Amino acid sequence: MSLLLEVAMSGLLLGGVYALIAVGLNLQYGLMRILNVAHGEFLMIGGYVTYLLVSLRGWNPLLTLLVSGPLLFAVGLAVHGLLFRHLVRLRRTREELEANSLLISFGLMFILQNVALILWQADMRGYRYLDQPLQVFGAVFPANRVVAFAIALGFTILLFAFLHGTLAGTSLRGLMQDVVGARLVGLPVRRMHAACFGLGAALAGVSGSLLSMLYPLTPDIGVSYTVTALIVIILGGLGSVAGSFAGGLLLGVVEALGVHFTDPAFRMVLKYGVLALVLVLRPYGLFNTVARRPEQMQKA
Amino acid sequence: MSRKTTRREFVKGMAAAAAAAAVPVRLARAQARPVRIGFAISETGAYSVGAGITQIPNYILWRDQVNARGGLLVAGEGRRPVEFVRYDDRSEIETGIRLYERLATVDRVDLILPPWGTAMNFAVAPVVSEHEYPMIAPTLSSMQLQDFRLPYVYAILAQPDAQMRALAGLLEYVREQNGYNRVAVLHVADLFGVEHYNELVPRLQSAGFEIVLDRSYPLGVSDLSDVLRGARSSGADIVIGLSYPPDTNLIVNQLSSIGFNPPVLYTAVGTAFPAFRDNFGANSEGVMGVGAWNPKVPYPGAREYFEAHVSHLDREPDRWASASAYASLQILEQAVAEVGLDRRRIKEYIDSNEFQTVIGPVRFVDGVNVVTPGMVGQWQNGEFEVIWPREHATAEPLVPKPAWR
Structure with a gap:
């Protein structure tokens, strides 16, 4: 198998995890216009939960998803109740909500990072899990990446099925399109907001657990993943799970190939480069059709 | 502060002061000033x-x-x-x-x-x-x-000059013995990595080695697998990481997890740590590193x-x-x-x-x-043997390194 194909596939594997991170953020932003830049910090916490359970209790990392997901769901509910519920109620315009939620979550980001610094210091922490080589279609990948990709893919498909195949999911999508309409047909808008925020945080937690299988943890890993998620959302379009998934994979491949042709030091530059290019060429996202342009969407 | 001090308070205060003064005197007698x-x-x-x-x-x-x-x-x-x-x-x-x-x-x-x-x-x-x-x-x-x-x-x-002179000397010796000539060089973009890189690469070039891959990476890098894939496909016989402890571990770990076993593998800071040997177990065997010192x-x-x-x-x-x-x-x-x-x-x-x-x-x-020379070490049977220069060696170089286990 040619090297380029192998590098691209390794990017795809990582892109699957990017997609899951972005889907979580997309739920929060697409649905409620809450721009939660502390999303990466929820991810970091999920990673540490897994690390602690693996290193202190000897758990299988995969099993820890059952803890990090629900735990972060609860944290998400609490954060929403404490910080954002009020904000959503008070907001007059969408812009005001976006700006205020950005400020609040920015503060939250620093608080969570510093709490993590106090609890776990700035040391790199990690454990080894399934890091032996695995043959996939003639190419060799670390087994843990393949596992992380498969699980991220599974979660994304589950979420897609939930949004498109269940009544609750359909109501959520309805809410995303038109809040007033959703109220009129009797949807419990406030509770759905809280649940949705919690779900986004839970997905961040799960992604963090998966990433901890691949990379060492430090309290400051969150920011780069928040940025990654934002880029993926912009690539894939607001509120679209399928778009986020495709965007995540694309970003993973571009990053892997870019690093291959340049230097690992350019990883973030490449990501921002993709973002800039998309903003210039297709400001509404790669996959958005004209009908889904923001000005044609109703006010959230 | 208008209240006058009563006699009882005065006596108490004096007693406390006397007690406080007595302690350092006794301590000072017991021990010289640190x-x-x-x-x-x-x-x-x-x-x-x-x-x-x-x-x-x-x-x-x-x-x-x-x-x-x-x-x-x-x-x-x-x-x-x-x-x-x-x-x-x-x-x-x-x-x-x-x-x-x-x-x-x-x-x-x-x-x-x-x-x-x-x-x-x-x-x-x-x-x-x-x-x-x-x-x-x-x-x-x-x-x-x-x-x-x-x-x-x-x-x-x-x-850096002494260390890289030793490494280049070892590689020339290995080339004579085994014919390995294709080198992949990675270095951490920190003063340590940059200076060693600047000392090593000109030496390798003038010795006629073929540099098939040449990459730097930032301190705190979390993933080098794609770079290492590049090293494998470039046909490198010799992989050199001018690295710091976290990335030393990353390079060895990711080389083994993509199944690439270069015949000569050299990583810098952290290779000589006992934790490296304990962490990688049998996979540390034959890995060379900057060094070296051992109790022998x-x-x-x-x-x-x-x-x-x-x-x-x-x-x-x-x-x-x-x-x-x-x-x-x-x-x-x-x-x-x-x-x-x-x-x-x-x-x-x-x-x-x-x-x-x-x-x-x-x-x-x-x-x-100016006395201590640059040296190269290599893990062999749980000890980091000095393998170069010859006059300081505690063991022969083990080349090619054993396969990953």
């Missing part, structure tokens, strides 16, 4: 792995040994206990600089010990020189620093140092700069015993003498140890 030795070192952050293995344990071992002997012998004063003033620089250069300023101007310590790592030492070197504190650095490896000629800073470690070297005190490190700290010293860290303390101890705590006289003494240490004889010319 020699206060200050340092700031990375207890957290990217440098903490190396600092926690190479330097901090040796500082503690030496202090405890000296205090067990009754204290540091200071010329003209007899023995005084050693007390540390210790800070965490959090692997932040600017914090390190600030803390050394503080040690010199606020804490006014008697002596200082160096921080960990080339970039950090480089950054604090002007500060300690300005305040005239002699600093013998065991983890400073920089050609640039020599151009600055900072009078109070000493590099005890073999410097023929210098007086080497074996005793190794055993004291194990028994006092419950772990083995690393097989490179640990012994240099201890040797630098031996030099400082000897200087203070001869000339006291006058720092200018300590400097003059260090400049004009040759010292017998656990890394062998050490002599400084313009602040650089």
Whole structure:
């Protein structure tokens, strides 16, 4: 198998995890216009939960998803109740909500990072899990990446099925399109907001657990993943799970190939480069059709 | 403050004051005034792995040994206990600089010990020189620093030119034996990596090696698998990582997890750590690294140092700069015993003498140890053997390295 194909596939594997991170953020932003830049910090916490359970209790990392997901769901509910519920109620315009939620979550980001610094210091922490080589279609990948990709893919498909195949999911999508309409047909808008925020945080937690299988943890890993998620959302379009998934994979491949042709030091530059290019060429996202342009969407 | 003090309060106060005054007097009689030795070192952050293995344990071992002997012998004063003033620089250069300023101007310590790592030492070197504190650095490896000629800073470690001369020499020998000629070079974009890179690559080129891959990566990198895939497909026989401890682990780990086993693998800082051997087990066998030192070297005190490190700290010293860290303390101890705590006289003494240490004889010319050569080590059966240069070797090079297990 040619090297380029192998590098691209390794990017795809990582892109699957990017997609899951972005889907979580997309739920929060697409649905409620809450721009939660502390999303990466929820991810970091999920990673540490897994690390602690693996290193202190000897758990299988995969099993820890059952803890990090629900735990972060609860944290998400609490954060929403404490910080954002009020904000959503008070907001007059969408812009005001976006700006205020950005400020609040920015503060939250620093608080969570510093709490993590106090609890776990700035040391790199990690454990080894399934890091032996695995043959996939003639190419060799670390087994843990393949596992992380498969699980991220599974979660994304589950979420897609939930949004498109269940009544609750359909109501959520309805809410995303038109809040007033959703109220009129009797949807419990406030509770759905809280649940949705919690779900986004839970997905961040799960992604963090998966990433901890691949990379060492430090309290400051969150920011780069928040940025990654934002880029993926912009690539894939607001509120679209399928778009986020495709965007995540694309970003993973571009990053892997870019690093291959340049230097690992350019990883973030490449990501921002993709973002800039998309903003210039297709400001509404790669996959958005004209009908889904923001000005044609109703006010959230 | 209009209320008058009653007689009862006055008596109580006097009694308390007398009691307080009595305690220090008794303590002072029991013990001489401590020699206060200050340092700031990375207890957290990217440098903490190396600092926690190479330097901090040796500082503690030496202090405890000296205090067990009754204290540091200071010329003209007899023995005084050693007390540390210790800070965490959090692997932040600017914090390190600030803390050394503080040690010199606020804490006014008697002596200082160096921080960990080339970039950090480089950054604090002007500060300690300005305040005239002699600093013998065991983890400073920089050609640039020599151009600055900072009078109070000493590099005890073999410097980049010496280390890379040794590595190039070994690779030429291996090429004669096995024919390996294609080299992939990765280096960390930190002062350490850059300087070693600049010393190594021209040497390899002029020796006629083919450089098939040449990449740098940032400090704290979390993924190098795609670069290593590139190294594999370029047909490299020799993979060289001019790396720091976290990325040393990353390179070895990711090479094995993509199933690429280069016949010659050299990684830099961290390879000589016992934790490296314990972490990778059988996969450490045959990995070469910058170094080297092991308890088999023929210098007086080497074996005793190794055993004291194990028994006092419950772990083995690393097989490179640990012994240099201890040797630098031996030099400082000897200087203070001869000339006291006058720092200018300590400097003059260090400049004009040759010292017998656990890394062998050490002599400084313009602040650089000119005796200890650059060396290459290799893990073989659980020991980091010195394999190059030949006259210092404790074992033959093992090439090609065994397959990953």
